[in-house]
Amino acid sequence: MKMVFLGPPGAGKGTLSSLASMRLGLPHISTGDLFREAVRRETRLGEKVKGIIAEGRLVPDDLTIALVRERLAQPDTASGWILDGFPRTIPQAEALQAVKPVDLVVDFDVGDEMILFRLTGRRVCGSCGKIYHVATMPPKTEGICDVCGKPLVIRPDDREAAIRTRLAAYREQTQPLVAWYGKRGLIASIDGSGSPETVYRLFSEALTRRVG
Ligand code: ADP
Ligand code: ZN
Secondary structure, three states, X not given: OEEEEEOOOOOOHHHHHHHHHHHXXXXXXXXXXXXXXXXXXXXXXXXXXXXXXXXXXXXXXXXXXXXXXXXXXXXXXXXXXXXXXXOOOHHHHHHHHHHOOOOEEEEEEOOHHHHHHXXXXXXXXXXXXXXXXXXXXXXXXXXXXXXXXXXXXXXHHHOHHHHHHHHHHHHHHHOHHHHHHHHOOOEEEEEOOXXXXXXXXXXXXXXXXXXX
């Protein structure tokens, strides 16, 4: 099963991808995570994208498409994958469709107020990447990752100015993909405003409708 998770920042794509990846045994491929890892390891790609990401702008298509192409050539992707945060532009979707046509695109529908609430309260483990929320998914010990005991951090692009830029990028460049995939009969829109388990149930119902 080759799936794309689509939706605005803060829609819960990352959280849902982790759940779905564990439960379905498919690799979770997040371009945001791959870029952040490149930044952390100070690779050439990391140097190029660091400022762009911190401001909340989109990384150029050529860099992003090359990164995903390389990842999708790895052997663990043979029986499918969950792409989280890619494609985000029409050229990215065209490039993906040309090499690996997707089976299902899940569009997570979430209102603006919920998005802001989620992003401003989001904390992530600086080491393993696990996602928390100060109000709805706090760690057992404040500021510390339950899994690996390392400190939680606020992503640089979860500051308000960057959030606004990310939302604008989403509306202008990514939202048109809903219609683009819709025309190809691949879209399932689900309400992403509930708890992770609620959203997961809606997601698995959409998956069942798709695979029968
Ligand atoms: P979000 O919470 O906004 O969904 P992600 O972790 O998916 O965050 O992405 C973080 C940042 O990485 C984006 O704001 C953008 O700068 C960059 N990025 C991730 N995926 C893409 C993509 N497909 N195309 C361009 N830039 C991307
Ligand atoms: Zn951790």
